[in-house]
Amino acid sequence: MKLHIHDTLTREKVEFTPRDPSRITLYVCGPTVYSYAHIGNARPVVVFDVLFRLLRQLYGQDHVVYARNITDVDDKINKAAMEQGVEIDVITNRFADIYNEDMATLGALRPTLEPRVTHNMDAIVKQIADIVANGHAYAEQGHVLFDVDSFKGYGALSKRSVDDMIAGARVEVAPYKRNAHDFVLWKPSKPGEPVWESPWGPGRPGWHIECSAMIEANLGLPIDIHGGGHDLIFPHHENEIAQGLCAQHSHGHEAQYARYWMHNGFLTMDAEKMSKSLGNVKLVHELIKEVPGEVIRLALLSAHYRGPLDWTGELIAQTRARLDGLYGTLRKVKDLPIVDANVSPAVLEALCDDLNTPRALAELSSLARDIETAGDDATRTAAKAALLAAGRVLGLLQGDADAWFKAGADDDLTAQVEGLLNERTAARAAKNWPEADRIRKALDELGVEVMDSPSGPTWKLKVGA
RNA sequence: GGCCUGAUGGCGGAGCGGUGACGCAGCGGAUUGCAAAUCCGUGAAGCCGGGUUCGACUCCCGGUCAGGCCUCCA
Numbered sequence: 001m002k003l004h005i006h007d008t009l010t011r012e013k014v015e016f017t018p019r020d021p022s023r024i025t026l027y028v029c030g031p032t033v034y035s036y037a038h039i040g041n042a043r044p045v046v047v048f049d050v051l052f053r054l055l056r057q058l059y060g061q062d063h064v065v066y067a068r069n070i071t072d073v074d075d076k077i078n079k080a081a082m083e084q085g086v087e088i089d090v091i092t093n094r095f096a097d098i099y100n101e102d103m104a105t106l107g108a109l110r111p112t113l114e115p116r117v118t119h120n121m122d123a124i125v126k127q128i129a130d131i132v133a134n135g136h137a138y139a140e141q142g143h144v145l146f147d148v149d150s151f152k153g154y155g156a157l158s159k160r161s162v163d164d165m166i167a168g169a170r171v172e173v174a175p176y177k178r179n180a181h182d183f184v185l186w187k188p189s190k191p192g193e194p195v196w197e198s199p200w201g202p203g204r205p206g207w208h209i210e211c212s213a214m215i216e217a218n219l220g221l222p223i224d225i226h227g228g229g230h231d232l233i234f235p236h237h238e239n240e241i242a243q244g245l246c247a248q249h250s251h252g253h254e255a256q257y258a259r260y261w262m263h264n265g266f267l268t269m270d271a272e273k274m275s276k277s278l279g280n281v282k283l284v285h286e287l288i289k290e291v292p293g294e295v296i297r298l299a300l301l302s303a304h305y306r307g308p309l310d311w312t313g314e315l316i317a318q319t320r321a322r323l324d325g326l327y328g329t330l331r332k333v334k335d336l337p338i339v340d341a342n343v344s345p346a347v348l349e350a351l352c353d354d355l356n357t358p359r360a361l362a363e364l365s366s367l368a369r370d371i372e373t374a375g376d377d378a379t380r381t382a383a384k385a386a387l388l389a390a391g392r393v394l395g396l397l398q399g400d401a402d403a404w405f406k407a408g409a410d411d412d413l414t415a416q417v418e419g420l421l422n423e424r425t426a427a428r429a430a431k432n433w434p435e436a437d438r439i440r441k442a443l444d445e446l447g448v449e450v451m452d453s454p455s456g457p458t459w460k461l462k463v464g465a
Numbered sequence: 466g467g468c469c470u471g472a473u474g475g476c477g478g479a480g481c482g483g484u485g486a487c488g489c490a491g492c493g494g495a496u497u498g499c500a501a502a503u504c505c506g507u508g509a510a511g512c513c514g515g516g517u518u519c520g521a522c523u524c525c526c527g528g529u530c531a532g533g534c535c536u537c538c539a
Contacts, residue, residue: 011469029539037539044539076537160468160535207537229539230470236538265470266533273532302488303478308471308532318477318489325488328502350479358479362487372503433498440500451501458502 001345003058003352005225006306008233008261009157013354016260018224022063024055025219027258029211029228029236030068030114033095034076036283039296039311040229040267040274042106046297046395047264047305047355048227049108053393054351057343067113069214070096073204078193088194089118102284105293106300107395115214117205121196123217124205127247128185128198136246137185140176142201144186149179151242157261158234183239185209208236212244212257221248226258230265237261264305271310282311292407295320298396301357323404324460326387329368331401331458333384336377341385343393351393364390364397405460409448417448421457424450 003016018024028048031037048066055064072092081088100110117124128144131137136150148154148162155161162181184206189195195202205213215223221244228237244257266273269280287296299319303309344367350359367390370383391397406414424439443450443459451458 031539032537041539047539074537158468158534163467231534231538233469234534235536264539266539268532271531299477306470307478310477312477314476314489321490322477322488325502332502353480356479358477358487362479365487369504428498431498437499444500449501452497452499453502460501 001058001348001352003054004354005260005262006354008263014260016225018059019222019259021059024059024064024225025223026052026055026064026066026225026227027211027215027219027223028066028068028111028226029232030070031095031099032071032074032076033092033099034074034080035095036285037099037102038274039282039284039287042103042284042296043267043300043305043309044227044229044264045103045108046106046300048262049395050301050351050357050393051225051227051262051355052109052111053395054348054355057348057393058352065113065219066111067115067214067218068111069211070099070114070116071210072096073117073194073210074207078190082192092116092118098285102288105288106284106297107294107398109395113218115218117210117214120210120214120217121205124209124213125186125196125198127213127216127243128200128205128209130247130249131185131243134246134249136242138178139200140178142188142203143176143184144200145177145182146185146239146242146246147178148181148183148242151246153245154242155238157241158238160234183208183235185243208239209243211236212240212247215240215257216244216247221245222256223258225260225262227262227264230263233263262305265308267300267309267311269311274311291316291320292323292404294396294399295323298323298361301361301394301396304358305355326364326368326397327399327401327404329371330384330387330397331405332453333371333380334401336381336384338388339381339385341382341389344386344390347390347393357394360390360394364394402458405458408461413446413448417443417446417459421450421459425457428452 004013005016006013026048028044031041052064052066070092072088077088077091080091084091104110128137131146132139132144135147137144137146186198186200186203186205186209188201188203194204196204215221226237226240241257245255248255268274269282272280274281284296295316299311299315300309302315302319344363346363346366347360350356350363353359364387367383367387371380371387374380374383388397409417420439420443424436424443427435427439440450447462448459449462451460
């Protein structure tokens with residue numbers, strides 16, 4: 001099965017051919033760790049997690065190197081550290097850990113590499129030096145600026161010309177810049193900020209250089225796939241290309257930086273842009289207290305990654321209901337053995353078509369129906385295996401089905417429910433329907449819904465109870 | 466102003482130049498002590514205006530609306 005992906009550089013869906021099938025390289029821009037991640041930040045994480053899983057499925061578990069950086073040098077980090085009177089690593093370690101925990105709750109696998117700016121300062125300084133040596137950057141007043149005019153390929157990714165950018169003219173004009181659109185590779189630190197040594201004086205790296213330096217140092221050019229949010233196309237990824245290629249001794253004009261570019265669409269909140277001023281920023285850290293991580297994950301995968309996604313209460317409710325259905329089916333076959341199975345070709349085909357998760361999800365429903373309509377346990381066991389295997393590529397349905405419905409119930413409640421259920425089972429055995437209904441009502445008041453089945457009752461905690 | 470997306474049923478959301486997935490909700494039936502689940506069936510859509518075509522939701526052109534980027538941003 002051949003993977004096809006929509007490449008931002010050519011704006012076309014193309015067949016994916018890895019440079020080296022035994023070492024696929026994937027890089028996705030990660031978080032700046034000064035605060036909590038919001039739900040919009042989670043979309044690329046989940047989307048590219050599916051890509052990571054798919055690539056591992058197609059090329060082998062050990063043949064994919066997935067790097068997602070952690071930006072731990074940044075103005076916002078400095079500000080937070082200053083305000084709290086601590087070193088920056090107190091802030092960055094704390095939020096990097098929280099980030100990883102929160103993303104794990106969304107079912108995202110840990111990337112192979114999580115390079116940090118502070119751990120790659122040598123690579124950054126070296127890359128800047130290479131760019132300067134190759135004549136694509138200049139030092140001025142403690143700054144090092146990338147000379148945009150020296151790189152002919154500039155603007156190829158974002159499809160904009162340097163002239164257009166000047167026309168837009170919101171770029172910062174500074175005395176140390178030759179041209180307004182030149183951007184910073186290295187700059188002096190302000191008093192009190194962390195400082196690193198460099199040939200151009202003490203200071204700190206600019207925003208874009210970290211990614212290209214870490215890619216060069218950790219993955220090697222060209223990487224296979226570079227991913228990120230749509231908003232990063234310009235200037236971040238455009239600048240990455242310029243830096244990454246101009247640091248190469250070939251001057252990189254014909255070389256490639258990333259063989260394929262993938263960008264996820266934006267997420268809106270009730271059709272509005274998420275912004276602090278509107279007060280509609282949803283933090284993943286808060287959201288997972290009210291909504292299971294898997295619901296969030298499925299909701300994020302319910303639309304194609306390149307399209308927009310509107311985050312609403314209705315979306316969450318519908319997604320939860322859908323997952324209830326899937327886990328409900330799995331609960332019916334929970335006592336059947338788990339056997340190995342191949343990922344359904346239809347699911348693979350959908351994902352290989354530029355990560356068409358909605359189509360893959362539709363197939364998941366079909367696989368669930370196979371379980372429901374199976375006539376015997378052998379068929380059911382095979383169908384269960386097929387559903388779980390398909391779920392695994394999507395990072396879904398790997399939890400315990402019973403636990404799914406009881407999530408949120410503490411031990412006390414569970415014991416209480418089990419007790420009442422036993423009483424009710426006895427009442428039903430005696431065909432004492434009024435008593436059975438009384439207990440059902442009592443459970444209902446506890447927020448518990450009882451479902452009878454030939455093999456005994458099951459229950460679930462009602463949402464919002 | 467420049468560049469880039471998107472617009473499908475009550476809601477979410479795909480594919481496809483000719484029979485309109487899938488999910489949630491609705492309706493009918495089967496099943497069920499009750500309830501749920503499940504299965505079967507069913508109603509329901511393609512922003513507007515042109516064009517191409519035997520035929521367009523699907524291709525082309527022009528609008529409209531919404532969102533994004535051009536400044537830190539997933």
